Amino acid sequence: MLQALAHVPELREGKSAKTGVESLLRLWEKSREEHPYMFFMGTDFRKLKAPLFWYDILHVLDVLSHFKLARKDKRFKQMLNVVESKADGEGRYIPESIWTVWKDWDFAQKKVPSRGLTFFVQRILKRSESERMMKGKESWKH
Secondary structure, three states, X not given: OHHHHHOOHHHHOOHHHHHHHXXXXXXXXXXXXXXXXXXXXXXXXXXXOXXXXXXXXXXXXXXXXXXXXXXXXXXXXXXXHHHHOOOOOXXXXXXXXXXXXXXXXXXOOOOOOOHHHHHHHHHHHHHOHHHHHHHOHXXXXX
């Protein structure tokens, strides 16, 4: 639902969007203690995978990155740091979880960097760029 609100300019800053953003950020903040309706943000949640239709860190970041409120939040930055820490020396990403139904796509293997997965991460980073530039990348390491 939050993803739909992100694409409607007059709803993006509304009460429902703010509630949705806060809900996801709070789930991250309390990920070790709270697991509503079995929506865990544990080890599997933190694995990089594509395409973006699972409940996982990349999908949540992709949705949240549409909201300025989220991009400024330290919990969003923490999630982004988890993802960024998984880049290779050239800023590329290797899938950590796959579904073989996608076997013909480059993100359906766990051995070499995936252009598709790297694209998804770079798109999130691009949306987050203005906040990163204002505060300096070092502030994202906390």
